[in-house]
Amino acid sequence: xxxxxxxxxxxxxxxxxxxxxxxxxxxxxxxxxxxxxxxxxxxxxxxxxxxxxxxxxxxxxxxxxxxxxxxxxxxxxxxxxxxxxxxxxxx
Numbered sequence: 655x656x657x658x659x660x661x662x663x664x665x666x667x668x669x670x671x672x673x674x675x676x677x678x679x680x681x682x683x684x685x686x687x688x689x690x691x692x693x694x695x696x697x698x699x700x701x702x703x704x705x706x707x708x709x710x711x712x713x714x715x716x717x718x719x720x721x722x723x724x725x726x727x728x729x730x731x732x733x734x735x736x737x738x739x740x741x742x743x744x745x
Contacts, residue, residue, distance in 0.1 A: 669733050670701065673726065677703055680722040688715045 691708035730738040
């Protein structure tokens, strides 16, 4: 199964692919377009990605993050929280 466990074993997991595309695209945009300093950690086996910001986000960076969260929440509503849960942790 894919990381989202939406697809059957041996089949492409379209939900995992959509989540990966959104998250990786946003992280790349934050670094390359907005110039944010990030600390990333990930686990390819589980599909987990953690992104810590080294400072306060610029307005354009907040917009990028809000856009990603909006899209992830829409995917969660469409496919169900069994496959995708969006959680926030502010520190």
